[in-house]
Amino acid sequence: MSFITNVLFGGAKESDDPTGLSGNAPADDANDPVVEGVFFPRTLYKFNGHDDERIYIAVLGKVYDCTAGRSFYGPSGPYSNFAGRDASRGLALNSFDMECVRDWDQPIDDLSDLPPKAIDAAREWQEFFEKKYPCIGTFEPEEGVNY
Amino acid sequence: MSLKYYAELAVAVIAGLLSVNFLFQKLVLDYNRDLTPVALSEQANITTVRKKNETALYRNFLVPIGFPLTTGLGLSLGYKIRNGNFMDVWKAIMDVTGAKGNYVSLPGGSAKKDTVRKYSLPEINGMANKIITDVYEKYDVNEVGLNVSAGTLPGFVISIASMIHSVRSEGGKGLLHFLAAVPRQRNEKVEVLVIDSWQAFGMLNKSEEWYKLVIVCDDDASAMKPSEVNDMSNVVTWDSVISGYTESTKFEYDPPKDNSDELKPLFNVTSMCNQVTAFNQLNLVSSVSSFIKTFPLHHELSDSDVITDIRDTFTVAKNNVQIWPKVFSVLLLGGSAQFVTASDVTLDSLAKTTLLVCEPKTLTTITNLVKESNGASPPLQGVKLSLATAFLSEGVMVKVAKIHTPQLEQLRAIYLGEELSQEARILSFASKIPSYSKGQIQSKFTTAQLNQFRAVFGARLVVELYCPFIVMGPISETNFYDYRIFSPSVDAQVTCVGPLNTSLEGKMVNIEGNPNMDVEQRQGMLCIRGFTIGRPLGDERLAQAAKLSEDVAGSEGWIPLTGVYGLWGQDGCLYIYN
Numbered sequence: 001m002s003f004i005t006n007v008l009f010g011g012a013k014e015s016d017d018p019t020g021l022s023g024n025a026p027a028d029d030a031n032d033p034v035v036e037g038v039f040f041p042r043t044l045y046k047f048n049g050h051d052d053e054r055i056y057i058a059v060l061g062k063v064y065d066c067t068a069g070r071s072f073y074g075p076s077g078p079y080s081n082f083a084g085r086d087a088s089r090g091l092a093l094n095s096f097d098m099e100c101v102r103d104w105d106q107p108i109d110d111l112s113d114l115p116p117k118a119i120d121a122a123r124e125w126q127e128f129f130e131k132k133y134p135c136i137g138t139f140e141p142e143e144g145v146n147y
Numbered sequence: 148m149s150l151k152y153y154a155e156l157a158v159a160v161i162a163g164l165l166s167v168n169f170l171f172q173k174l175v176l177d178y179n180r181d182l183t184p185v186a187l188s189e190q191a192n193i194t195t196v197r198k199k200n201e202t203a204l205y206r207n208f209l210v211p212i213g214f215p216l217t218t219g220l221g222l223s224l225g226y227k228i229r230n231g232n233f234m235d236v237w238k239a240i241m242d243v244t245g246a247k248g249n250y251v252s253l254p255g256g257s258a259k260k261d262t263v264r265k266y267s268l269p270e271i272n273g274m275a276n277k278i279i280t281d282v283y284e285k286y287d288v289n290e291v292g293l294n295v296s297a298g299t300l301p302g303f304v305i306s307i308a309s310m311i312h313s314v315r316s317e318g319g320k321g322l323l324h325f326l327a328a329v330p331r332q333r334n335e336k337v338e339v340l341v342i343d344s345w346q347a348f349g350m351l352n353k354s355e356e357w358y359k360l361v362i363v364c365d366d367d368a369s370a371m372k373p374s375e376v377n378d379m380s381n382v383v384t385w386d387s388v389i390s391g392y393t394e395s396t397k398f399e400y401d402p403p404k405d406n407s408d409e410l411k412p413l414f415n416v417t418s419m420c421n422q423v424t425a426f427n428q429l430n431l432v433s434s435v436s437s438f439i440k441t442f443p444l445h446h447e448l449s450d451s452d453v454i455t456d457i458r459d460t461f462t463v464a465k466n467n468v469q470i471w472p473k474v475f476s477v478l479l480l481g482g483s484a485q486f487v488t489a490s491d492v493t494l495d496s497l498a499k500t501t502l503l504v505c506e507p508k509t510l511t512t513i514t515n516l517v518k519e520s521n522g523a524s525p526p527l528q529g530v531k532l533s534l535a536t537a538f539l540s541e542g543v544m545v546k547v548a549k550i551h552t553p554q555l556e557q558l559r560a561i562y563l564g565e566e567l568s569q570e571a572r573i574l575s576f577a578s579k580i581p582s583y584s585k586g587q588i589q590s591k592f593t594t595a596q597l598n599q600f601r602a603v604f605g606a607r608l609v610v611e612l613y614c615p616f617i618v619m620g621p622i623s624e625t626n627f628y629d630y631r632i633f634s635p636s637v638d639a640q641v642t643c644v645g646p647l648n649t650s651l652e653g654k655m656v657n658i659e660g661n662p663n664m665d666v667e668q669r670q671g672m673l674c675i676r677g678f679t680i681g682r683p684l685g686d687e688r689l690a691q692a693a694k695l696s697e698d699v700a701g702s703e704g705w706i707p708l709t710g711v712y713g714l715w716g717q718d719g720c721l722y723i724y725n
């Protein structure tokens with residue numbers, strides 16, 4: 001009856017409150033932005049596009065939000081191995097094999113066995129990520145888990 | 148007739164009304180909405196990440212995250228894209244005007260200052276050429292101080308002449324400098340001063356000797372004219388400066404290959420508190436471009452548009468910064484522009500207007516004029532208004548309550564400029580940031596009142612937020628089709644000013660001393676960055692601004708608007724605390 005009563009009594013339909021000031025705004029926690037910060041292999045793993053819709057990838061100590069590239073990094077995408085993990089070695093060697101990524105309970109890959117050329121390739125990839133995706137934090141080892 | 152009969156009748160009537168209401172909602176309202184509720188709740192692009200003590204970054208929904216903001220006109224230079232500058236804009240305006248015959252209507256052209264006349268663009272171009280040769284080149288002028296409204300003939304023409312000459316000449320000679328008041332202290336660079344009247348001339352108090360030339364925009368035969376002026380070789384009137392000008396349809400501009408013109412200064416502006424801000428060509432073109440982009444599909448700017456800009460004469464300098472983006476946009480597409488002084492508003496002065504730019508106070512005045520023009524209220528106006536506002540609150544524009552006046556018959560949009568009131572505080576870039584206090588917006592209407600204006604004028608109404616002296620053009624503007632009404636408690640606390648302009652992006656930062664604000668609830672102090680923001684002039688102020696930016700907003704080009712508190716709605720719009 002809202003429209004007819006509004007016409008008859010001179011009222012108007014009130015829209016939902018987007019500000020949250022009136023105390024009856026709809027909750028919207030799902031889309032809350034993530035605070036930029038420190039990620040451990042354990043906390044990063046969750047963001048693999050499967051357990052969580054968002055896809056985060058670590059490259060040379062920095063974490064990028066690659067959710068926009070879901071078709072590449074998401075489940076069943078060509079680079080889905082990288083989602084939620086440290087992709088540095090894979091990018092350096094241009095390999096998408098599972099051997100190039102480590103599980104979250106392993107020490108962080110320091111790439112010390114790689115030739116300088118491969119490290120440079122990883123740096124180039126990092127520049128690409130920097131331009132394309134927002135950097136959301138750093139990737140660090142967790143005490144008691146990774147060292 | 149038994150009780151049962153009445154009960155059945157009542158049930159039947161209620162069931163009938165409910166089904167009519169249901170069908171009406173589904174068949175009429177849902178199909179006639181200008182914008183769906185989903186679109187209204189998704190008006191911004193928001194980053195998925197935020198820094199500690201800050202909200203996420205917000206942008207207009209037209210500029211996705213990761214893509215560039217609106218930077219300019221996107222002109223081609225060989226295979227490259229360039230942003231353009233004022234000269235490109237003016238050349239395009241002069242090219243278009245030959246076929247369209249559009250005009251600029253301005254007061255102050257003759258000895259009688261209130262006389263309003265239409266000037267063709269070749270006339271304005273011719274007058275500007277005359278000023279350039281007879282004043283700027285002859286006196287080799289560094290800067291031109293303008294203490295006249297750019298919405299008058301002298302102000303408009305001198306502004307155009309300066310903008311042309313400062314790009315063309317070596318070293319940016321003839322740079323425009325808008326002044327809020329007649330200078331009390333000497334600015335060595337300002338060599339020509341343009342003032343409004345002999346009365347203002349009297350207040351110069353011998354400081355006329357500082358200038359190579361003082362142009363007085365007043366009647367030469369006025370009784371107010373001091374007699375000693377006749378002996379002064381550096382004091383002339385506007386009429387004498389432009390006498391003998393010839394119309395000029397041609398305007399040539401060949402952009403340099405290195406895009407160096409795009410970084411040249413456009414003008415400087417001095418506020419009432421003597422703080423100077425510099426604007427450059429990029430500020431202008433990005434602002435023009437973002438205004439053109441605001442128009443929805445099938446309702447773009449066209450040569451049939453007439454923009455009427457109504458300004459208060461008491462706030463000359465800040466208005467002079469803001470009039471250009473909209474006026475140039477309309478002229479670029481072959482439309483016309485008219486300028487009206489707020490105190491002289493009549494319905495006839497608004498004739499043929501399609502886009503109306505005004506402040507809250509003036510909008511009330513015009514509404515009263517429209518209502519009075521019909522004498523007694525039109526029949527059933529109360530019922531029509533109630534019907535129109537009910538439809539509007541559902542998102543459907545109906546013109547049933549429009550009060551018809553021949554002058555405003557073609558009106559399609561009203562731009563209501565809301566201004567941040569503490570401009571001096573924002574301009575100071577002081578390191579101590581005050582906590583929130585009421586009165587951030589100069590004057591506001593409730594969302595229900597805005598819909599009443601939409602109903603009475605039968606036109607869209609866009610609320611814009613301005614930060615005078617710092618940002619050219621609006622910081623944000625509401626959607627053409629946003630007719631939402633908020634609850635009185637929301638209206639009492641905040642003003643919805645829509646998503647950010649496409650040339651800017653913004654975030655809120657947490658400032659200590661505001662326990663009621665929480666960045667997790669998207670509340671805090673507003674910081675902006677983008678292409679329409681001016682640069683504080685002077686090493687000390689620039690350093691102060693850079694330090695404040697670093698301390699509060701993490702540098703990276705962010706400009707904190709000191710003491711401006713607001714919040715991002717879940718719809719992506721900016722809400723400023725009242």
